[in-house]
Amino acid sequence: MxxxxxxxxxxxxxxxxxxxxxxxxxxxxxxxxxxxxxxxxxxxxxxxxxxxxxxxxxxxxxxxxxxxxxxxxxxxxxxxxxxxxxxxxxxxxxxxxxxxxxxxxxxxxxxxxxxxxxxxxxxxxxxxxxxxxxxxxxxxxxxxxxxxxxxxxxxxxxxxxxxxxxxxxxxxxxxxxxxxxxxxxxxxxxxxxxxxxxxxxxxxxxxxxxxxxxxxxxxxxxxxxxxxxxTSVGSSTLQLRVADPAEVAAAAAVIGRVLDAAPVMTPEQGGINVALAQADQAADALVALREQGIGVESVSVAQPTLDEVFLALTGHDTAEDTTEDTTTDSPELEVVR
Ligand SMILES: Nc1ncnc2c1ncn2[C@@H]1O[C@H](COP(=O)(O)OP(=O)(O)OP(=O)(O)O)[C@@H](O)[C@H]1O
Ligand SMILES: [Mg+2]
The missing domain is CATH 3.40.50.300 (P-loop containing nucleotide triphosphate hydrolases)
Incomplete structure (x- = not known):
């Protein structure tokens, strides 16, 4: 054929x-x-x-x-x-x-x-x-x-x-x-x-x-x-956890000042997420925290996931059946920028 x-x-x-x-x-x-x-x-x-x-x-x-x-x-x-x-x-x-x-x-x-x-x-x-x-x-x-x-x-x-x-x-x-x-x-x-x-x-x-x-x-x-x-949704996100959860607010304030950004405290104890204009800003944040004597337990720089892209584009996540409800927010997913 x-x-x-x-x-x-x-x-x-x-x-x-x-x-x-x-x-x-x-x-x-x-x-x-x-x-x-x-x-x-x-x-x-x-x-x-x-x-x-x-x-x-x-x-x-x-x-x-x-x-x-x-x-x-x-x-x-x-x-x-x-x-x-x-x-x-x-x-x-x-x-x-x-x-x-x-x-x-x-x-x-x-x-x-x-x-x-x-x-x-x-x-x-x-x-x-x-x-x-x-x-x-x-x-x-x-x-x-x-x-x-x-x-x-x-x-x-x-x-x-x-x-x-x-x-x-x-x-x-x-x-x-x-x-x-x-x-x-x-x-x-x-x-x-x-x-x-x-x-x-x-x-x-x-x-x-x-x-x-x-x-x-x-x-x-x-x-x-x-x-x-x-990339269209934003650049990377700095995710870190301070060693002493009592210092999380102070750490967020330091990072916010140094990066001129709005950090978000995550539900996890001592966790902070902040959107980065450039990935190398992560170093500025870490240096500032050390200067203030705030210990950091873990740190990572993450690319936005496609889940976050989808949420940013549509206002809801893929798990929802859009034929049934077109108005709800997504409680499971949080965009941190
Ligand atoms: N044969 C049909 N008669 C009437 N409505 C239909 C028919 N096929 C699909 N629809 C409607 O058209 C819309 C799109 O359906 P479609 O099956 O293309 O979605 P989908 O993206 O493939 O979803 P899924 O991921 O569930 O397969 C839905 O609102 C669905 O109810
Ligand atoms: Mg289908």
Whole structure:
């Protein structure tokens, strides 16, 4: 089977995407550009519109507003060609529970138009690539969550698509299996694939994605590399703990004066956090404390986390379901700058 001629410099090029479900505007004017060969992460909480966006790009849902191209092909006018270029792995596995892994891959191969011999060959190759050889003849119903995810991804790769959509590829997996999935995803990119993935996990976007779009309530609220996003929120934070908790207020006053900043005392005994304009200001603070005879027990300089970035951008953390409540503050997370 041959792929259509690929043109278009971008793997995904979308402008002003809109999707309405009745009164609910699930996707509200999203622009996305995914370059060839990159891992692009769409990050957002439950109900942000991630699956809906992917479904429109994958021709599985009608686009209500705006337009999208996959490798230069318009999604609305060339849905058949677009589907040839895409492997889509859904949030919920789509394989048949009663069949074995081998049977599933063979069946999908046949459905995609491969001969029996080709289908057998693709099944064997993919079972090997995903470390599922030993489980090849086991029923899917008896697979673990991680094995099912890998099989689901294998199914979407039967056709060797140049662009792969992964909708929350590691949700619900244990840390070790998540790590294996990340390795698999990186290998696909090394082989020349482009990956568009959604995730609710900030660390996953941080680890895996070359670039990230943060979406919230159907709108893109930020975009950039993980480090650009972190920088946009502020520079580093000095976190320290004074040896004698009774001196914490005095220490905070000294640091505030020296750095011309507003330190925050943390719930931890003797803990102080302060935003730094430059990382080397940490030394100024420590020298001043020593001059005042205030002992320091521990000290570290931390980059802002993507959690803090998300909170700063959206006013709430990713754990909240934004479809239910749009007003609450986040009590669990505190931004210290
Ligand atoms: N088929 C549908 N019919 C009606 N409303 C829908 C449908 N699919 C999604 N929605 C609504 O659209 C909004 C976005 O949903 P979507 O599934 O795209 O979010 P998501 O970012 O993928 O969330 P999650 O992280 O929970 O998967 C939600 O308010 C959801 O209730
Ligand atoms: Mg979803």
């Amino acid at each position: 041959t792929s259509p001629q690929l043109d278009g410099t971008l793997a995904v090029h979308a402008r002003g995407l809109v999707k309405d479900f009745g009164d609910n505007r699930a996707v509200d004017g999203i622009d996305l550009d995914v370059k060839r060969g990159e891992i692009f992460g769409v990050l957002g909480p439950n109900g942000a519109g991630k699956t809906t966006t992917l479904s429109m790009l994958a021709t599985l849902l009608k686009i209500d507003g705006g337009a999208a191209e996959i490798f230069g092909l318009d999604v609305a006018t060339h849905p058949h060609e677009v589907r040839q270029l895409l492997g889509v792995t859904g949030q919920y596995a789509s394989v048949d529970e009663n069949l074995t892994a081998n049977e599933n891959l063979f069946l999908f191969g046949r459905l995609l138009g491969y001969s029996k011999a080709e289908s057998r060959e693709r099944a064997a190759t993919l079972l090997g690539q995903f470390g599922l050889e030993e489980a090849a003849d086991r029923q899917i119903a008896k697979f673990s969550g991680g094995m099912r995810r890998r099989l689901d991804l294998a199914v979407s790769l039967i056709r060797r698509p140049p662009l792969i959509f992964l909708d929350e590829p590691t949700t619900g997996l244990d840390p070790r299996t998540r790590g294996q999935m990340w390795t698999t995803i990186r290998e696909l990119v090394d082989d020349g694939c482009t990956i568009l993935l959604t995730t609710q996990y900030l660390d996953e976007a941080d680890q895996l994605a070359d670039r990230i779009a943060v979406i919230d309530r159907g709108q893109k609220v930020a975009e950039g590399t993980p480090s650009q996003l972190k």
